[in-house]
Amino acid sequence: MNTELLTYSIFIHPKDLKALKQNVWRKRPVNAKLTTQNQSFKVDVLYRGEHIRNMQKKSYQLIFQKSFYGAKEIHLNAEYKDLSLIRNKLSLDFFQDIGVLSPGSSYVLLYLNGTFQGIYLxxxxxxxHLLKKRGLPSGSIHYAVNDDANFSLLTPELTVKEALDSGYSRKFGTTQDDDRLKELIYSINLASEREFPEIIEGILDVEKYLKWLVGVICTQNFDGFIQNYALYKNYETELFEISPWDYDGTWGKDLNGGDTAFDYISIDGYNTLTARLLQFEKYRKCYKEQMEEVLSTKFTPTYLEPVVQDLFTLLEPHRDKDPFIHASKLDFEEEAHQIIxxxxxxxxxxTHQLKDF
Known part of the structure; x- marks a missing residue:
């Protein structure tokens, strides 16, 4: 197995780097240059993430002034709270494998102003640009940026939201797409039981949503039901589809790297949209059939153990050099064992819960 990783070297003027470090929540990017494979690219750089901004090993958002191998923007994740470094990639690849639109990911070695920063995802x-690269129809994209994106009229604290699209940030599209998103939230909450199936099937790709639900339930991402996702409105079908994002707190760990029990989240999951859909027999049947197939084929130790081991093998030669990793080979073997x-x-x-579902 080839364990070579691409090297990214980013140079930021020391004055700009100091300004970035002094305000980790800075919204205005700093100019930089990224060099890889003997090519250089002008790029704007910001820190990204929430809790990770105050950690020693930062995550970065890179916005390119020209195309970067077909992309205009990439994210370099430190995966600082996940000792294994693989849970996010394992999750996103798993979603892609079961047929859910999911961002691609790969590992790189990062240098910042000549100093090695370690392994990044x-x-x-x-x-x-991702849609174009995948040959998918153009469409609007909204990110669920906080837990107000719970498909409800109320916040998680049970106060009335300021707007129907609270919790979302439009990445691409128009104000008309914002209105369509508001229509989705309104319909989820206020459509009558008789009208709900017809209305929701005219706004949401229900089968794809249920497939995403299978992925969230299997990987057990607690935050994934109310944030850590994006909504893509396909301009050809005029239906919303859903995609995962930021899945490091999975496979038996939470976002702070703490252990979570394997039965922490039930098969029903949670959020208002999921609850409404699963009230209907035809949607429960569709979800059950999809879950049964994944549990018998893709979400098994037999299928996933080689994937896990390959990821650990890929990273093994580089872990000791990462200045932010302080663990032994035995620690990483234990991480692999915990995931399996x-x-x-x-x-x-x-599987047991499905019997009574």
Missing amino acids: QLESLDE TFIQDRNHFL
């Missing part, structure tokens, strides 16, 4: 930005054990235990748990 490069993520595609879910935007109009989680898959086995959660598969058994969900």
Whole structure:
């Protein structure tokens, strides 16, 4: 197995780098240059993420002035709270494998102003350029940027939202697409039981949403139901589709790297949209059939253990050089064991719950 990783060298003027470090929440990017494979690119740089901004190892958002291998924007994730470094990639690849639109990812070695920063996970930005690269129809894209994106009229604190599209940020599209998103939230909450199936099927690709739900339930991303996703409105079908984002707190860990029990989230999941859909027999049947197929084919130790081991093998030669990783080979072997054990235990748990679903 080839364990070579691409090297990215970013240079930021020391004055600009100092300004970036002094205000980790800065919204105005600084100018920089990225060099890789003997090519240089002008790029704007910002920190990204929420809790990660105050950590030693930062994550970065890179916006290119010209095309970067077909992309205009990429994200370099530190994966600082996930000792394994693989949970995010394992999740996004798993979603892609079960048929859910998901950003591509790959590992790189990052230098900043000549100083090695360690192993990073490069993520595609879910935007109009990704759609073009995948040969998908153009469409609007909204990111769920906080937990107000819970498909409800109320915040998680049970206060009335300021707007129907609270919790979302439009990445691409028009104000008309914002109105369509508001229509989705309105219909989820206020359509009558008799009208709901016809209305929701005219706004949402329900089958794809249920497939995404299978992925969230299997990987057990607690935040994934109310944020950590993007909505893509396909301009050809005029239906919303859903895509995962930021899945490091998965496979038996939370976003802070703490352990979560394999039965922490039930097969029903949660959020208002999921609850409404699963009230209807035809949607429950569709979800059950999709879950049964994934539990018997893709979400099994037999299928996923080689994937996990390949990722650990890929990163093994580079871990000791990462200045922010302080762990032994035995620690990483234990991480791999925990992930495989989680898959086995959660598969058994969900299979048992399906019997009474």
